[in-house]
Amino acid sequence: MVKIDPKTLNTYAENTWCPGCGNFGILTAAKNAIARLVEEGYPLNKFTLVSGIGCHAKIYDYLNINGFYSIHGRVLPTAIGIKLSNPDLIVIGFGGDGDTYAEGTAHFIHAARYNADITMVVHNNQVFALTTGQATPTSERGYRGKSTPDGKWDEPMNPILLALTAGATFVARAYAYDVKRLTDIIVEAVKHRGFSFVDVIQPCVTFHNVAPYVKERMYYLDEAGHDPSDFEAALRRAREWNYNLDPDAKIPMGIFYKVEKQTMEEGYDRKVPYYRVERNVDWRKVIAEKRVV
Amino acid sequence: MRRSVLIGGQAGQGVAKAAEVLGKILVRLGYYVFNYRDYPSLIRGGHNFNVVTFSRQRVFSHDERNYEVIVALDQRTVETHRDEASDKTAFIVPSSVKAPNTMSIDVASAFKQGIPPIAMNVILLGALARYLGVPKQVAKSVVKRELKGDFNLKAFEYGYENGENGKRKVGKVPKKGLYFLTGNEAIGLGAIASGIDMYIAYPMTPATPVLHFLAAHKDKYNYTVLQMENEIAVINAALGASYAGAMTMVGTSGGGFALMAEAMSLQGMSEVPLVVYLAQRTGPSTGVPTYTAQADLLFALHVGHGEFPRVVVAPGDPAEAFRYTIEAFYLAYRYRVLSIILGDKHLGESHFTMEEGEFTPTVKPERFLVFPEGDYKSYEITDDGVSPRSVPGAISSPVRATSYEHDEYGITTEEPEMITKMMEKRLRKADTLEEAVLELEPLTVYGDPAAERVIVSWGSTKGAILDALAKLPDWKFVKINYLKPFPRSLFLNEVEEAKRVVIVETSSTGQIGKVISMETGFITEDKVLRYDARPFTPEYILRRLRW
Numbered sequence: 001m002v003k004i005d006p007k008t009l010n011t012y013a014e015n016t017w018c019p020g021c022g023n024f025g026i027l028t029a030a031k032n033a034i035a036r037l038v039e040e041g042y043p044l045n046k047f048t049l050v051s052g053i054g055c056h057a058k059i060y061d062y063l064n065i066n067g068f069y070s071i072h073g074r075v076l077p078t079a080i081g082i083k084l085s086n087p088d089l090i091v092i093g094f095g096g097d098g099d100t101y102a103e104g105t106a107h108f109i110h111a112a113r114y115n116a117d118i119t120m121v122v123h124n125n126q127v128f129a130l131t132t133g134q135a136t137p138t139s140e141r142g143y144r145g146k147s148t149p150d151g152k153w154d155e156p157m158n159p160i161l162l163a164l165t166a167g168a169t170f171v172a173r174a175y176a177y178d179v180k181r182l183t184d185i186i187v188e189a190v191k192h193r194g195f196s197f198v199d200v201i202q203p204c205v206t207f208h209n210v211a212p213y214v215k216e217r218m219y220y221l222d223e224a225g226h227d228p229s230d231f232e233a234a235l236r237r238a239r240e241w242n243y244n245l246d247p248d249a250k251i252p253m254g255i256f257y258k259v260e261k262q263t264m265e266e267g268y269d270r271k272v273p274y275y276r277v278e279r280n281v282d283w284r285k286v287i288a289e290k291r292v293v
Numbered sequence: 294m295r296r297s298v299l300i301g302g303q304a305g306q307g308v309a310k311a312a313e314v315l316g317k318i319l320v321r322l323g324y325y326v327f328n329y330r331d332y333p334s335l336i337r338g339g340h341n342f343n344v345v346t347f348s349r350q351r352v353f354s355h356d357e358r359n360y361e362v363i364v365a366l367d368q369r370t371v372e373t374h375r376d377e378a379s380d381k382t383a384f385i386v387p388s389s390v391k392a393p394n395t396m397s398i399d400v401a402s403a404f405k406q407g408i409p410p411i412a413m414n415v416i417l418l419g420a421l422a423r424y425l426g427v428p429k430q431v432a433k434s435v436v437k438r439e440l441k442g443d444f445n446l447k448a449f450e451y452g453y454e455n456g457e458n459g460k461r462k463v464g465k466v467p468k469k470g471l472y473f474l475t476g477n478e479a480i481g482l483g484a485i486a487s488g489i490d491m492y493i494a495y496p497m498t499p500a501t502p503v504l505h506f507l508a509a510h511k512d513k514y515n516y517t518v519l520q521m522e523n524e525i526a527v528i529n530a531a532l533g534a535s536y537a538g539a540m541t542m543v544g545t546s547g548g549g550f551a552l553m554a555e556a557m558s559l560q561g562m563s564e565v566p567l568v569v570y571l572a573q574r575t576g577p578s579t580g581v582p583t584y585t586a587q588a589d590l591l592f593a594l595h596v597g598h599g600e601f602p603r604v605v606v607a608p609g610d611p612a613e614a615f616r617y618t619i620e621a622f623y624l625a626y627r628y629r630v631l632s633i634i635l636g637d638k639h640l641g642e643s644h645f646t647m648e649e650g651e652f653t654p655t656v657k658p659e660r661f662l663v664f665p666e667g668d669y670k671s672y673e674i675t676d677d678g679v680s681p682r683s684v685p686g687a688i689s690s691p692v693r694a695t696s697y698e699h700d701e702y703g704i705t706t707e708e709p710e711m712i713t714k715m716m717e718k719r720l721r722k723a724d725t726l727e728e729a730v731l732e733l734e735p736l737t738v739y740g741d742p743a744a745e746r747v748i749v750s751w752g753s754t755k756g757a758i759l760d761a762l763a764k765l766p767d768w769k770f771v772k773i774n775y776l777k778p779f780p781r782s783l784f785l786n787e788v789e790e791a792k793r794v795v796i797v798e799t800s801s802t803g804q805i806g807k808v809i810s811m812e813t814g815f816i817t818e819d820k821v822l823r824y825d826a827r828p829f830t831p832e833y834i835l836r837r838l839r840w
Contacts, residue, residue, distance in 0.1 A: 013704050048685045050533070053696070060695070061705045066685035068536055069695035069705070070529065071559050077526035081533025081541075082685075084517060085491065089537060089686050110522040268517055275538025275660060275684045279488035281514070286486040287615060287652045290474040292320040 004038050006031035013061035022176035022202035022211075023055060026123055027062055029179045030092070033186035034065065037090075042190075048089045050079045052099035055130045055204075056123035059094050073103025076111040079118045080264065086273035087117075087265045090190060097124040101137040101157055108159075112166035112195055116264035119189045119196040122159065123176075125204035126243065133207035140244040145207070156243035163197045164234055164257055170196035171234065171257045175218055176203065177211065181253065188255065194263050201251070213245055221254035228258045294348060295760075297356040298421065299374055300414075301342035302366025304335055307414035310440070311364075312343030315418060316644050318427055318435045319347045320473045323466035327756065328644035329355035329828070334498070334582045340369050349466065353610060353645060353756030357830050362424060362459075364417050365390050383459065385420050387413060396420065396457050403451045412448035415440060419452020426462025429453055470649030472611075476640035476753070479611035480544075480570055481506035483618025485514050487658040490539035493519045493527045498582050499638035500544040500572035524549035528556040528569075536565045536694045538660065538684035540622060544570035547589050548579070554596045557631055561601025561719070563694040564629040564672070564680065568621050573637035575826040584826035585638040587752055588800040591807065593633050594777055600716075602723035604632040604730070605777040608640060609755025612651035617774070620733055622658035628679055628726050635776065637799070639828040640753035655733055664688050670701040674714055678721030727778035735775035736783045744769040747788055748834075749817075750797040751776060751805055757829035758797055764835060773805070779812040788815060795819045797834060 009031045017023045038044050047065040051057035053072035060069040066089075070078040075093040083091045100108050100122045111120070127145065128134040134147040137157040144151050163171045170192040174182040182200065189196035201218075203211040227233055234257035241251045265271075298315065302308045309330050316328040324347040332341040344355040358377040364385045365371045371384065371392040378384075384392035387400040398420050400413055408416065415436070422432045436449045474482075481503050484492065494504045508518040517539075521527050527543050535541040545553065550571050560567050573589045575581035593605050604624045608614035614636065621632035663669075663681040669690035673680040680701075685692040693703025698715060700706050706715075739762060746768040748758055758770050771787045773780070788794050794817040796803045801824040810816045821837040823829055 011704060043686075045689050045691075046686045048537070058705075060693075064691055066691045067693050067695075067703070068533065068563075069693070069697050069703075070533075071555060071696050074525065074529040074556070077521065077529040078533035078536075080526075081491075081493070081530030081535075082537040084519065084530075085534035085537035085539035085541075086684070086686055106522050107526055110526070268519070270517065273538060273686070274490040274534075274540070275662065275687060277490065277515075281486050281488050283486035283615075283619070283652070283654055286482050287472065290472045290478065290482070291470070292317055292473045293323070293468055293471045 002038055004035050004044065006035040009034060009064050011062060011064045015062060016058060017055060018206050020205045021055070022125060022204065023059070023123060025176035025179050025182060026121065026200055026202060027059055029182035029186055030059065030063060032179070032183040033190065036183070036187055037190060042090060046088055046090050048082055048091050050075050050082065050091065050093045052095045052104070054096035054099055054128070056094055056096045056099070073099050074107065075099065076104060076107040076120065080111065080114065080116045083116045083118050083265060084268060084270050086275065087270050088273055091118040092190065093118060093120040095120065095122050097122060097126060097138045098128045098136040101159055109162070109166045112163050112168035112197065114264040115167070115169055115194045115261050117193050119186070119198070121186065121198045121200060123202045124199050125202045125208055126210065127204050127208035129204045129207050138243050158238065158242055159199050160238040160256060161235065164231070164238055168197045169194035169259050169261050170255070172198045172255045173253050174198055174200045175214060175253055176200050181220065185254065192258065194261055210245065214251055217249055218251040218253050221252050221256065228255045231257060295346060295352060295356070296348065297344055297346040297360045298362045298364065299342055299344050299360045300364040301340060301370030301374060302414070303337070304332060304339050304341050305337045306366045307411070308341045308366065309343055311414040311418045312345050313644060314435060314439045315345050315421065317439060317473055318422065318432050319463065320471050320646055321431050321435060322427065322463055323468035324348065324463070325350065325352045325646040326473065326644070327352050327355055327646070330642050332583050340373055342370065342374070352760060354760045354831055357832065362421060364421050365392060366413060366417060383424065385417055385424060387417065396424065398452060398455055403448065406451070408444055408448045408451060412444055415445050415448035416452040419449040420456030423453045423456030424459040426459060426464070428465060431465070472647040473644055474611045474647070475502070475642055475644050476608065476611050476614045476636055477502040477642060478506055479614035480618050480634065480636065481510065483615040484542050484622070485510060486615070486654070487619050487622035488540050489516050489542055491517045491519060491531070491534045491541045492544070493521060493531045493534070493541065494544045495521060495524050495527050495549060497546045497549045499574055499641045500546050500570060502641060503544045503570060524552040525556070528553040531567055532556060532559060532563065532565045535567055536685070538662070538687070540626065540658070540660065542568040542570065544572065546572050546574050547576050547592070550589070550592070550596065558597035558599055558601070559696045560631040561597055561599060562696050562698070565694050566625040566629050568625050568632045568634065570634045570636065572641050573635070581826040583638065585753070585828050586799050586826065587637060587754070588804065590635065590776065590804040593635050594808065601719055602630050602726050603777055604630055604726065604775070605635055606632070606775050607635040607752040609752055609772060610640070610647065611645050612647040613774070614640065615652050616654050619654045619658060620656055623656040624726065624729065626658055626661050628722060628729065629682055630722070630726060635752060637753050645756070662687070665690070671703040672699055672701050672715065674701055674718050676721070677725040678718045679725060723778070730775050730778045731780065733775070735780035737772045737774060738769055738787060739772065740769035741767070742769060745790065745792040747771055747791045747794045748797055749773070749788070749794060749805065749809070754797050754799060754829055757831050757834055761831035761834040776808060779808065781813050784809065785813050785815060793819060795821055795838065797821045797829065799823050799828060
């Protein structure tokens with residue numbers, strides 16, 4: 001058994017998140033989860049993260065594992081490409097809410113449908129923080145930012161509901177400041193064979209601090225007797241919170257839904273990492289099929 | 294002696310297939326054949342036609358008039374092409390179609406004998422084969438191979454028996470080592486020969502045939518073909534796949550290429566190798582989607598924000614398409630750059646006859662990976678600007694790729710010293726790449742090297758220019774194969790003493806002229822352009838040069 005101290009997953013990069021940022025919780029939970037998985041036999045050098053662009057993406061610099069610091073909105077196609085190229089890799093995507101639910105919405109829906117065996121952790125602070133506080137699709141109605149001085153007029157997107165209806169095989173919500181439960185959920189998500197989606201409610205201390213609101217209203221699904229194999233129940237639970245900041249909302253945390261389906265790698269019959277395939281194709285034989293005389 | 298046959302009809306009547314089979318029959322008889330395909334963007338109805346041009350000498354282009362035969366599957370073909378016919382043109386038609394100089398085939402009787410109406414193209418192909426004097430056994434063996442179903446053989450037989458002999462029999466000359474293929478097929482085969490692991494695409498004419506071709510061959514060669522939700526997903530997945538070690542290529546046309554633009558810049562920063570096939574069609578925007586153009590040259594050369602090295606290579610025929618695809622893979626993976634193969638509808642969908650020796654590659658693509666035991670720097674600063682590449686999971690150290698400016702380990706930096714070092718590393722890589730391309734054949738001269746009149750062009754105009762050049766003894770043709778890195782001094786050597794330098798391009802502005810002046814300072818305003826969405830023919834070029 002390999003034991004590692006989560007601290008060995010640190011890099012020399014200077015952490016530039018705001019003091020108290022919810023991202024610290026996600027980073028700690030990610031390190032804990034990786035350390036635990038390594039202890040269980042997952043090889044450390046197979047862990048490969050993909051990030052988008054935004055505050056969340058700095059996690060690429062802070063985790064000493066393989067990483068692809070991708071572009072805004074494109075975490076999922078990048079992660080899928082990596083997984084199909086080398087199915088041995090343990091691919092974890094980290095995206096923001098602007099990243100995943102605005103710029104990359106199409107990829108999110110199709111990734112759920114493809115069911116590649118990857119994990120997607122969304123740092124959902126319900127705001128574009130690194131661009132100084134504009135509304136995202138999950139910002140609550142009435143959110144006032146520099147681009148919505150009169151308050152956001154449109155209803156928020158419910159990514160849990162969207163993921164469920166798009167066919168995701170593992171759908172969960174977690175809270176960034178509950179590092180213990182977040183760690184457990186990330187471990188479960190990585191172990192799940194298929195597309196695992198974790199929407200992490202991540203208070204932004206500077207532009208969108210929902211910590212007091214969430215803390216008062218959240219509860220854990222497993223403690224409430226929720227059966228994660230029950231799709232209809234998952235839909236009902238998903239509708240309990242629509243991401244608006246209504247006073248009487250209840251916010252379920254934990255695993256909404258979990259099911260086994262054929263994965264994308266199985267669909268494409270991908271087993272051996274391509275980098276290990278020795279092809280040595282003879283170009284003469286290849287072109288010969290077009291020879292007429 | 295160059296001879297041309299036009300076959301026309303509605304979409305769905307099998308015009309293109311009949312022309313392809315005719316082409317293969319003629320190649321079997323030792324002819325050089327060029328098969329041009331013209332079709333609008335629809336699935337049934339409308340008007341499609343092919344022109345099959347053949348000769349005992351090399352031929353790389355088609356004709357636009359004076360066809361020896363017009364095979365008209367419908368009346369519209371007769372009306373559309375009547376003005377392009379000469380008084381000698383013979384029309385081969387089904388009995389329902391009226392035309393001058395007609396050889397009418399009673400297809401109704403054929404249908405009564407159990408030949409299905411879908412095989413009308415093959416009946417008329419049989420009549421055409423008879424008219425041209427094709428030996429029946431040769432034709433039948435090709436038909437049997439190319440067209441599934443016994444009814445096709447019966448249909449061919451019926452047409453042949455009910456047709457008439459023409460005046461000039463084609464005859465047979467024994468030849469060996471002739472290939473008949475399209476540019477798109479050659480690009481697919483080039484990718485296979487390069488050892489492709491993953492082809493990722495979203496359908497878009499005229500790149501789609503590569504998607505189909507590679508999908509049809511994937512089990513034989515054990516690679517993955519992946520169609521994704523849009524071109525943005527396609528190119529980002531391709532970069533992910535390549536980062537993890539797969540030899541990866543994407544293919545698209547102008548609109549899809551535009552969607553991919555942001556990720557091309559990601560290639561520049563991340564230095565994850567990538568091969569992109571850009572099959573140009575007529576723009577702007579949706580433009581004329583099933584027709585040809587060379588108007589994305591400047592776009593390909595400049596796609597992506599920021600400054601980074603790239604390869605833009607433009608094949609002019611399928612043999613070049615095969616070789617340059619292999620070179621594109623080699624350069625992308627050897628130097629961790631973006632390789633753009635710049636083709637178009639005319640190259641991609643026309644059939645050319647190529648000879649054995651023309652396919653021989655000059656380089657052998659590899660993954661070019663290192664597997665260091667200890668410390669590994671994903672962006673090691675080296676003299677030649679090329680950082681040795683490893684892949685995640687293959688070594689104990691982390692392997693990183695990033696869109697952000699970074700240090701040697703791939704960790705983000707915003708420090709001016711490191712930014713400068715990394716910029717200069719990529720600049721040195723551009724120089725290294727340029728030297729490597731000079732070792733290949735970035736420019737080719739055809740005709741008399743000492744000629745003082747020069748045609749300058751690139752890509753799919755090659756065929757029409759070569760065929761025109763046969764009638765231009767005091768001209769030479771300078772074909773630029775690598776648009777980036779541009780062969781500056783090789784080019785200047787060819788034009789500095791020239792009396793006349795004419796640009797030929799399928800565009801309305803002559804973009805290669807701008808590229809040349811930008812790269813070399815040499816300016817010419819002498820241009821032969823075509824922008825009616827149709828490709829050049831030799832006759833068109835000759836007419837315009839003699840203005």
